[in-house]
Amino acid sequence: MLIKEINEIRKVIKEWKKEGLTVGYVPTMGFLHEGHKSLIKRAVKENDRVIVSVFVNPTQFGPNEDYDSYPRDINKDLKLCEKTGANIVFNPNPDEMYFDNRSTTVSVSGLTNVLCGLKRPGHFDGVCLVVSKFFNIITPDRAYFGQKDAQQVAVIKRMVRDLSIDIEIVTCPIIREEDGLAKSSRNTYLSEEERKAALILSKSLLKAKEKLEKGERNPQIVKSIIKDLINSEPLAKIDYVELVDDDSLENIEYIDKNILIAIAVYIGKTRLIDNFTFNIKKRMVF
Amino acid sequence: MLIKEINEIRKVIKEWKKEGLTVGYVPTMGFLHEGHKSLIKRAVKENDRVIVSVFVNPTQFGPNEDYDSYPRDINKDLKLCEKTGANIVFNPNPDEMYFDNRSTTVSVSGLTNVLCGLKRPGHFDGVCLVVSKFFNIITPDRAYFGQKDAQQVAVIKRMVRDLSIDIEIVTCPIIREEDGLAKSSRNTYLSEEERKAALILSKSLLKAKEKLEKGERNPQIVKSIIKDLINSEPLAKIDYVELVDDDSLENIEYIDKNILIAIAVYIGKTRLIDNFTFNIKKRMVF
Numbered sequence: 001m002l003i004k005e006i007n008e009i010r011k012v013i014k015e016w017k018k019e020g021l022t023v024g025y026v027p028t029m030g031f032l033h034e035g036h037k038s039l040i041k042r043a044v045k046e047n048d049r050v051i052v053s054v055f056v057n058p059t060q061f062g063p064n065e066d067y068d069s070y071p072r073d074i075n076k077d078l079k080l081c082e083k084t085g086a087n088i089v090f091n092p093n094p095d096e097m098y099f100d101n102r103s104t105t106v107s108v109s110g111l112t113n114v115l116c117g118l119k120r121p122g123h124f125d126g127v128c129l130v131v132s133k134f135f136n137i138i139t140p141d142r143a144y145f146g147q148k149d150a151q152q153v154a155v156i157k158r159m160v161r162d163l164s165i166d167i168e169i170v171t172c173p174i175i176r177e178e179d180g181l182a183k184s185s186r187n188t189y190l191s192e193e194e195r196k197a198a199l200i201l202s203k204s205l206l207k208a209k210e211k212l213e214k215g216e217r218n219p220q221i222v223k224s225i226i227k228d229l230i231n232s233e234p235l236a237k238i239d240y241v242e243l244v245d246d247d248s249l250e251n252i253e254y255i256d257k258n259i260l261i262a263i264a265v266y267i268g269k270t271r272l273i274d275n276f277t278f279n280i281k282k283r284m285v286f
Numbered sequence: 287m288l289i290k291e292i293n294e295i296r297k298v299i300k301e302w303k304k305e306g307l308t309v310g311y312v313p314t315m316g317f318l319h320e321g322h323k324s325l326i327k328r329a330v331k332e333n334d335r336v337i338v339s340v341f342v343n344p345t346q347f348g349p350n351e352d353y354d355s356y357p358r359d360i361n362k363d364l365k366l367c368e369k370t371g372a373n374i375v376f377n378p379n380p381d382e383m384y385f386d387n388r389s390t391t392v393s394v395s396g397l398t399n400v401l402c403g404l405k406r407p408g409h410f411d412g413v414c415l416v417v418s419k420f421f422n423i424i425t426p427d428r429a430y431f432g433q434k435d436a437q438q439v440a441v442i443k444r445m446v447r448d449l450s451i452d453i454e455i456v457t458c459p460i461i462r463e464e465d466g467l468a469k470s471s472r473n474t475y476l477s478e479e480e481r482k483a484a485l486i487l488s489k490s491l492l493k494a495k496e497k498l499e500k501g502e503r504n505p506q507i508v509k510s511i512i513k514d515l516i517n518s519e520p521l522a523k524i525d526y527v528e529l530v531d532d533d534s535l536e537n538i539e540y541i542d543k544n545i546l547i548a549i550a551v552y553i554g555k556t557r558l559i560d561n562f563t564f565n566i567k568k569r570m571v572f
Contacts, residue, residue: 101396136450158389163392163418166422
């Protein structure tokens, strides 16, 4: 079922809550792919009712970013959601979401001035604002986010903790194409040639992972492996390659805790991201 | 009943909600007086269950303000709440409310860089943060605020609107001593002599109100009346005297809409505030 109005979705959710049903929530910007599908599936498995929001959020795009050209297909999204077992697709109008004289900011410092936050100033303020609003409208028991946007997950978790928001944040693994490319709505921007070149992201991360598993603990060496491989691809241009503490997203001198390795790479004009976490404690047990 | 732990109060509230009971919430910094009592009474009248939080919130005090000396008396507060019909007094520890590496800010711009916000930088960020947290912990149907803190009411209302928080904000009138002084926990700071001098706040506002009712529409003239009267009191020192739009808190050139007249005055070392709103539309009907 498609719902566009805030008051209407609130009514439905209040009825569910009266019946004691649990609610799972999957926030998306639409143009859903297998990655989103995996979030919805997990939410369906763990909750009585599932809501998927489809909203290309203007406040998280910079002035020179791809808000206008971001791919949209609400009818396809609706079908995917229905087929996957979601109960409601919430697709609000930007006009109802944002007042002209809106003046409230929700901001997470520290975690947001690194990685994508450094390259996209204001992006995470926009994410925190819209997620706060959806959380307040939907009041789910659990919300599902993809590990693909690793920094987003860290920021949302911190916001939820700091604001005492009573929602469990569930992180789901990155879903990849058969050849390894992380699924993304932005992959549709790629030409055939660029699509091949884009493989360099997952390939370089895989090589770094192998090195870590063999015992490498110097962040500079691990980063160099990734950078060198990406630089060998003529269509690729590195935006960033970072190796940080998994929780605080701070740089580290030596790999002796859980880390996040995150990269952003331009393939032609399209900016793609990918990452993996490396759990040092688990390894030390072996 | 006194509750100190977030998890414990959440449990109680969830049980109430299951039973379909409505919840009213009165946020306070304790040392409760008749002003708070009027909020609690109203909440008791309008809701099945009422929670009063008593929390001297460190994040809304500036470094040179009175956080340490702010008056506290939880036992007296408990008795007043019980007698007035509140069901729970929530008195959390600052340690459970704030993590050392807390990094989330909730900020309302525009409305906060005037009046008290101008004189107390960061104050309203602290208010928005703690109110956000309490709203997320208590999830009330209605929350009750005193018109005494007029700017706080305007800021909270804006935050609630902008973040789609599903809570009705109820504003209750200022409660005064018999001689007109607005009730405030900070009145206890006043010596006998200062207590008498403090009357100049309500007196000057009353005079301005009379002038407005007689048709004065020039903000400068109305402000001058107040300033002149306060300046005639030797123990009083004006912090600010402002006449602003009731909703946006912006300065106005001519009084042709609803306005808020708000003042802050030092009586000795104690900073007191008072205000009134003047509803121009109502008057124009007559």
